[in-house]
Amino acid sequence: MTIVVTGATGHLGRLALEALLARGVAPEQLVAGGRKVEKLADFADRGVRVVPIDFTVPETLDAAFAGAEQVLLISSSEVGQRAAQHAAAIDAAVRAGVSHLVYTSAPKATTSPLILAPEHKATEEAIAASGIQATILRNSWYTENYLQAVQQGMQTGEIVASVGDGRVASASRKDYAEAAAAVLIDPSLRGRVYELSGDVAWNFEDLAAAAAEIAGREVVYRDVSPEEHAAILSGFGLDEGTVGFVVALDQNIKAGLLAETSGDLARLIGRPTTPLLTGLREALATV
Structure with missing residues (x-):
């Protein structure tokens, strides 16, 4: 093989x-x-x-x-x-x-x-x-995708986004990697479509709380409108295409498109998926 x-x-x-x-x-x-x-x-x-x-x-x-x-x-x-x-x-x-x-x-x-x-x-x-x-x-989303946002939150005391109360059922990359290995090794798992995501759908208040726990300081989530968000990102020097993509993605999250927790990932890897705080700590340790 x-x-x-x-x-x-x-x-x-x-x-x-x-x-x-x-x-x-x-x-x-x-x-x-x-x-x-x-x-x-x-x-x-x-x-x-x-x-x-x-x-x-x-x-x-x-x-x-x-x-x-x-x-x-x-x-x-x-x-x-x-x-x-x-x-x-x-x-x-x-x-x-x-x-x-x-x-x-x-x-x-x-x-x-x-x-x-x-x-x-x-x-x-x-x-x-x-x-x-x-x-x-x-x-679904990788917890590591939010590493930069968490680092900024640890420095500035706030995480800024336009997701409202949208939730993200993220998991660590290692969880998704283990799922891939599982279906490559076990023929009984093949030929299917799996909706993979973390066990818990968290919101950005939870993300800010995780950043605060890691940093040992207050970190809050500041929800802004899409227009405000675009202006903030443009102020950071991001190009128009990137700004549009980030804002559109936040609206997808606000609409609940990344919130599903099917349980497929945990079943494939045979254990609970990596919690948000643990995943962030592990990602920061590799930086």
Whole structure:
């Protein structure tokens, strides 16, 4: 059995490799791919085959996928280019005769108005059309996504957002990585769509309280209007596209699009998901 992990140089990819190794997958059965293979030297030293993968260069995908039974397709970080990049990987998987594809998608990707959903919807549709057996992991938000907001809150005493009382059922990246490892190892878990999220949907008052607990000082949540939020972000020097994206995402959260707690993630990993405070502490410890 050979498992290829794309995006292995990223946070989730590295954690997925660690989770597979921890579950007894032999290093020689793993292929770690990314654009900057020098970042994977530690895995190469442990016997994992390290290969270059560039979604825009089909030859790298063909070489990486050759002889592979399974591919963990970690979604690209290049918003706006994801659908085409993922399609190239899916086509390469078909050419290589891959028997099982695992894809990290977004919550309710095929039906949700979430700003990030369209590219994931297109990818899921391409996977379905390919005929490859697939497992879709619709990952909700990572707790680590709020590391910068918490750091700012610890410094300034407030976390500013326009989410109202919107809630986020986040979990740590390691939780999602363990779920990916589970479906790659256990054939009985394959061929399904999983809505993955943390066990608890927290609001930004909870986020501020967590920041206060870590910092040992008062941190409050200041809710602002979308217009105020846009002005604040622009004042920080962010470009118009980034400002629009952040504000739109906050409105998605306010609408409850990231609040679902299906329980799928805890069931896949066989334990409760990492609590918000614990996840933030662990993330800060790595900075």
